[in-house]
Amino acid sequence: MGFFSKNINNWTSVIKNENDGNLIISKHSEENFNTNSTLIVEPSEEAIFIRNGEIIKVFENGTYNLTTDNFPFISDLRNSFSGNNSSFTCSIYFVRKAHSLEIKWGTDSPIQLRDPVLNIMTSVRARGAYKIQVEDSAKFLVKLLGNNVNFLEQNSINSYFINEFQQHIKSCLTSSIID
Numbered sequence: 001m002g003f004f005s006k007n008i009n010n011w012t013s014v015i016k017n018e019n020d021g022n023l024i025i026s027k028h029s030e031e032n033f034n035t036n037s038t039l040i041v042e043p044s045e046e047a048i049f050i051r052n053g054e055i056i057k058v059f060e061n062g063t064y065n066l067t068t069d070n071f072p073f074i075s076d077l078r079n080s081f082s083g084n085n086s087s088f089t090c091s092i093y094f095v096r097k098a099h100s101l102e103i104k105w106g107t108d109s110p111i112q113l114r115d116p117v118l119n120i121m122t123s124v125r126a127r128g129a130y131k132i133q134v135e136d137s138a139k140f141l142v143k144l145l146g147n148n149v150n151f152l153e154q155n156s157i158n159s160y161f162i163n164e165f166q167q168h169i170k171s172c173l174t175s176s177i178i179d
Contacts, residue, residue: 014038024157025093025151036067038064039063039066041059044098091093102127105169111123111124
């Protein structure tokens with residue numbers, strides 16, 4: 001009786017974004033939920049449903065029933081033969097579609113340039129701030145996963161974007177000052 005009693009309350013799940021509203025992207029803590037689980041997507045966010053390693057669908061705001069191939073009791077029995085590893089894996093990622101909080105950037109070290117007018121070496125630094133708004137949630141998720149970005153913390157995402165921007169900032173500054 002102990003085998004089946006652990007998932008009596010998980011006949012279906014209600015899946016919604018319960019993470020910090022400031023995160024650009026977050027993964028739902030529960031994985032491998034049962035079929036007919038309810039997905040609730042709030043306005044200004046999208047949910048990406050991944051089943052068996054493939055993006056199945058990107059959901060906009062609303063309420064949806066998911067098909068996962070995991071069924072109560074049957075999945076528990078099937079998983080017991082594979083060391084409690086599900087053969088039908090699924091997960092949900094939530095992506096914020098509204099503008100992010102302000103992210104500050106700056107050159108990590110001064111850029112040494114020769115002033116074209118005075119013909120002397122000078123050090124140049126730059127700094128500023130930007131906001132991010134995601135247009136294509138699935139493409140954004142694949143880019144972060146492919147670059148092994150730990151998006152459970154906003155600081156990791158900020159560091160990723162700062163590094164991406166710094167590659168372009170230094171070359172833009174150099175070409176602007178020299179021209």
